[in-house]
Amino acid sequence: MNSLDFSIVVQAWPYLWSGLLFSLSLTAAAFLVGMFLGTLFALVQHFELRILSQLVRSYVALMRSIPLILVLFWFFFLVPIVLGHLSGNGRPVPVGATYTAFITFGLFEAAYYSEIIRVGLRAVNKGQFEACQALALSTFDTYRHVVLPQVFRVASPIILSQTIILFQDTSLVYVLSLTDLLGAASKLAQLNGRLVEMYLAVAVVYLMIGCAASQFVASLRRKYAIAGARR
Amino acid sequence: MQQERTVSPADPSPMVVVEHLVKRFGSFNALSDVNLEVAKGEKIVLCGPSGSGKSTLIRCINHIEKHDSGRIVVDGIELTDRICDINNVRSEVGMVFQSFNLFPHLSVLENCMLAPMKVRGLAESEAHQRSMALLRKVRIHDQANKYPAQLSGGQQQRVAIARALCMQPKIMLFDEPTSALDPEMVKEVLETIVELAQDGMTMVCVTHEMGFAREVADRVVFMDRGSIVEEGDPSRFFRAPNTERAKAFLNQIIH
């Protein structure tokens, strides 16, 4: 066993970097789509819209009980077939691995974010809604300016933890032959045989991103602790 | 029953008319056949034992609670199920809650500016100006950029009053505005409400502060078990109530 040689990591850096960029952009896209849909799903349940909220509940339950990797497979193989049937001629319409990844992650995360926001909505004090009513604010303005901002603030640490998990889960795109940070490292490791160096290097990157994120959570907590302090 | 009203002769139409109001929670009658008229400029103090329906009554007036039957007319607008009637009424009725209900994520100033901009369509500069003027009126303008949680209870309640006034309401409803306050803060809030009364604001205030009632109320309305049992001039009511129930109640709050 030869000694550790980290120059290999430096050489591999451009490739690792492109993997990292893919992980980050997939995380960002899934975060945006997931938060948007998740908020919508949570509101549908909060307003108890009859059929719609039943549908959303089933969807959320389904997504949360199935491993992400299975959902990725489904979307990759099923969606082209469904699209083929919809287009009429029955031939599968390929969606492409990258699109599949972005769509699946967004839809999958929406289920998790919606649960977080749903719980947050229930935690908003009844008096906040009454104050909005007394001021004649419309339902839209009530949620847009009073209720949801409070939900996002209270839930931001949990939302961020979920997003860190999401970032780590992006490594699952290997099943679609896409290359994220971990994928890039393991491909190179296979090629050059420097498994220890490569996996140590990506571990450090994950660690740094994880630490930065928890620092951010802590600073959010401090910020809202000031705004929410009791005298 | 004595009735001393300060109805301005120029405008005799009442600000609020409540007729045969019934409000049920399940099978429980929180309000049974309540009738009340509030004249323009009139100040009414609403009192009665806990659970007698005081909050429910004033919450019906701005439709935070939906009444089951009877009529509520506010400044000529009848409260129906139509959302535009409800919003028209609500934007003319200011309300101050026992627990302040300020928006914790917004600064004092933003708390005041939100509804004027969103509901009245005021420009930001106008809303800012109006909010600062009213915060000055309740003597809290130097805290305009703080968050509610950084203020004392008394200060928060004064912000809540300013926030309601920013909508330029025609009537103010107060639901035990000083009950959640430490004793040393009750005075500053009551003084603010007294000043508002002196400016001629029409108001209905649920409170057990007898000194306050004597000072500002044109009429005291006493409720028990969902009905108005007695009403009259405050000095007479507190000295010599007509009904046994009012006597029992006054004995309780004095001792």
Ligand SMILES: Nc1ncnc2c1ncn2[C@@H]1O[C@H](COP(=O)(O)OP(=O)(O)O)[C@@H](O)[C@H]1O
């Ligand atoms: N949302 C509600 N659901 C069921 N009962 C209620 C509700 N709000 C009030 N009540 C009942 O209605 C009665 C009157 O309440 P309330 O108007 O709050 O009394 P007060 O303000 O005079 O203390 C009480 O018995 C109370 O328990």
Ligand SMILES: [Mg+2]
């Ligand atoms: Mg009450």
